[in-house]
Amino acid sequence: MFAPASSSSLSPARPRRGFTLLEVMVVGVLLAVLAAIAVPRLTGNTRRSFDLAADQVADLLLMYAQRDAFGAKPIGLMKNERGWLMLVQLDIDASDERSGDWRIDPFVPPVKFPDEVDLSSVVVTANGQRLDIIGQPLSHTPGEDRPSVQVFMQSRDREYQTTIDLAPHALAPVRSDRRTGTPRRVAVDLDAAGRSREDW
Template identity: 40%
Template sequence: MRPAASSSHRRGFTMVEIIMVCVILALLLSAILVRLTSLQGRNFDTVVDQAGDLLMMYALRSEHARQPVGLFVDESRSSIRLMRRESGDDPGDTSLWKSDPTVREVRLPDFMSIYELEIYIDGDQADLTQWPLSTMPGEDRPAVEIVLYHEDREVRLNLPPTALAPVRIEDGRDTLPVREMEDLDTTGRWQEDW
């Protein structure tokens, strides 16, 4: 008698089926990664816009407020804040500096470190974690530059001393040119509208 054929004939996956599953998984993973990285890019752009708005408020408050204003970096909250100094006798008393309640702080997203933020005052890197950059109303304001880094991007927000809004510089290109002060009397255009 002949032995019976094995009934345990198993069918395995073919190479084509395995390749198709791998291709489908790769496409799904790439779609998820693209979506996550584009979300981080949008969040980074939002932080840059918020930091620009904060610099604009700093410029406006330094020109028109009654109290000294300052920029402060809070490492524990990974944020930049606009501060104002309450009136007091001792100008060196740090407890007199309070967050401006009308201006929201700029918090860095979870995927960014506080070390991906740099602040320059008149071209020199500044540490604003211990003491705010303070400006007295009506006095000359220093040039302020905030630099934000994320992956391969670098965005600079440059606030010249005479400007009320920062200039965004990305990839070495200005989004808007800086307007220089011009004395209309000396240029002979004193009757022109400005």
């Protein structure tokens, strides 16, 4: 008597299929392209966050200059206990008993420094003097001579540094960046150095 044949023994033997060399190469190339896109984005976050904070400080100083040139109320730069840098105005209203308080300018958002910025490195100077503006603003009344304002900041890893300068009569600040290890740029008067006719 014959035993019934199983279905597995009747089917022809199939060779086991693996990945071809071409398929492995295509996947490898795709992974390399994705890595080339992702790695710079992950490593550049510190620089981007620092640049964004520096741009926000420059915008704040721009508005400080604009309020000074075209406003009527006394203005100031102030830091709060969290380290935020903000533009404040002196609230002068005879009908309000709370008049005379410094209030945040509602049209200028405060600068909230990201974790990449070392808060202890954010230094505000006026005419070269370092100021503590926590709770007490660097104030100025429009129409009077404005001091030269400078804000210095650096990243936590001390790799990136920037200085934002607002000259006394300027309407916009000037930002100068510096990386650790690069020499600081110094202005040179070519006439005084006897190099006025030299090509540069």
